Amino acid sequence: MPWQQKVPYLYGQPIGVSFVDGTGASGVLCGISEGKLLVMQYLYHTQFALMQYDLYTIQDIHGFPLCPDEGPLY
Numbered sequence: 001m002p003w004q005q006k007v008p009y010l011y012g013q014p015i016g017v018s019f020v021d022g023t024g025a026s027g028v029l030c031g032i033s034e035g036k037l038l039v040m041q042y043l044y045h046t047q048f049a050l051m052q053y054d055l056y057t058i059q060d061i062h063g064f065p066l067c068p069d070e071g072p073l074y
Contacts, residue, residue: 003061007032014064015039019057027051029061037061 027041
């Protein structure tokens with residue numbers, strides 16, 4: 001499925017983004033606006049940033065998998 005068709009299903013969810021240059025990013029998908037993919041990313045401490053990626057730079061997006069059902073680790 002082309003990544004553009006995944007956007008409505010992944011809106012508000014954690015995603016991984018792969019770019020055509022071989023790099024990647026992760027964050028929460030906030031939508032598409034004015035030719036850009038909007039992703040909320042964690043920076044550090046209590047800081048987050050809404051990153052805007054040009055659509056032509058994106059190769060694919062993937063939702064995060066669920067955690068293994070092994071119970072609490074504490």
